[in-house]
Amino acid sequence: MVKVRNDSIFSVIGSYVDWDVKSLLLFLAIFILTTDYIKNRRPASFPPGPWALPVVGNIFTVDHSRTHKSLTELGRRYGDVFSRRMGSEWMVVLNRFEVLKEALVTQGDSLAERPDLPLSVEIVHKLGINFSNGNPWKQQRFALSTLRNFGLAKKSLEPVILDEFTYCAEEFISQKGKPFNPHLTINNSVSNIICPLIFGHRFEYVDEMFLKMMKLLPKGLQIQGSIWAQFYNSFPLLMRRLPGPHQTVLQIWIEVKDFIRGEVEEHKQNWDPSDQRDYIDCYLNEIQMVNDTRH
Incomplete structure (x- = not known):
């Protein structure tokens, strides 16, 4: 009888621990998804674009072996100016020569600054004419x-x-x-x-x-x-x-x-x-x- 009672107790404890771990994982998943949605929502001023996955964003939306073609295809669907998210960072993609000219020539001063890409920063440390902004x-x-x-x-x-x-x-x-x-x-x-x-x-x-x-x-x-x-x-x-x-x-x-x-x-x-x-x-x-x- 004692052995049966001990087995029952361990079974109850094991079941409780098992559900406790599941509850913790479920809570963490909901917390991460909620936090990601609140923190990394598409800014209201941004143009439309493909729906972004939690955490990774649109990293898997683009075929990186043919990036330019993938972005052109997305441009046909969402317009010449659309947005996409890479991880937690949002970016705007421009398609067609006329749009690029408007942005980089006509509105050049407004778009003079560029966000820092960590890999480029690691390579050139924000130096050089291609990867620097502002006064540098x-x-x-x-x-x-x-x-x-x-x-x-x-x-x-x-x-x-x-x-x-x-x-x-x-x-x-x-x-x-x-x-x-x-x-x-x-x-x-x-x-x-x-x-x-x-x-x-x-x-x-x-x-x-x-x-x-x-x-x-x-x-x-x-x-x-x-x-x-x-x-x-x-x-x-x-x-x-x-x-x-x-x-x-x-x-x-x-x-x-x-x-x-x-x-x-x-x-x-x-x-x-x-x-x-x-x-x-x-x-x-x-x-x-x-x-x-x-x-």
Whole structure:
């Protein structure tokens, strides 16, 4: 009888604990969903868009292997201006050239600020002309006029393009009619049109470091457009501690920055403020001018 009574007591306790855990999990689920709904509702001033899942938002609404096409399809359904939520952050998506022109040109001052994306912040620390806002961006704007002075978007760049086309043609001819993938060679050619403006020289197609950069850059950009990057931007504190391709992209940009840093150090060794040969020389000169002003 004692054994039966003890079994009954343990059965009751186990049943109570089991229901208590279930009740706690149910409470937590309801609490998280309610909090998420109250805190992360679509702002009243935002345009319409797809319904967002709790916590993750619209991360799974878009096919990240063809993001641009997915967003265009959503634009057909919700209009040229619609909103979507990534994690807890809301964003507005613009479709069509006319809409982009209205936003970025006609209303450019109103849309000058951009939200910080955690992955981009981790990579460039809010520096550079592409990822900065406000006063830091204004300080970097000289980069655009500097590149134009060296011929970017001007007809004066035509001889550089023609020369590089000659190198590209020679590379194709060297294949002697055999099938080959021209992708890397064409990428090298396009990059070598810009490299003389930035670094003051082009790179040979067989340059190992240059080839490595040409392979790393597309891979890094591909990861930054993947769902892993979206998870990182939505949950940076968690993703920073988890393995995955997002850790690979951080390492890729470290190697890219090391490559650029090496070029900058070479420029410093024979830098002449009176002879600005390329963008790096102009940047070093700008730094010197700012330091002189502060002192």
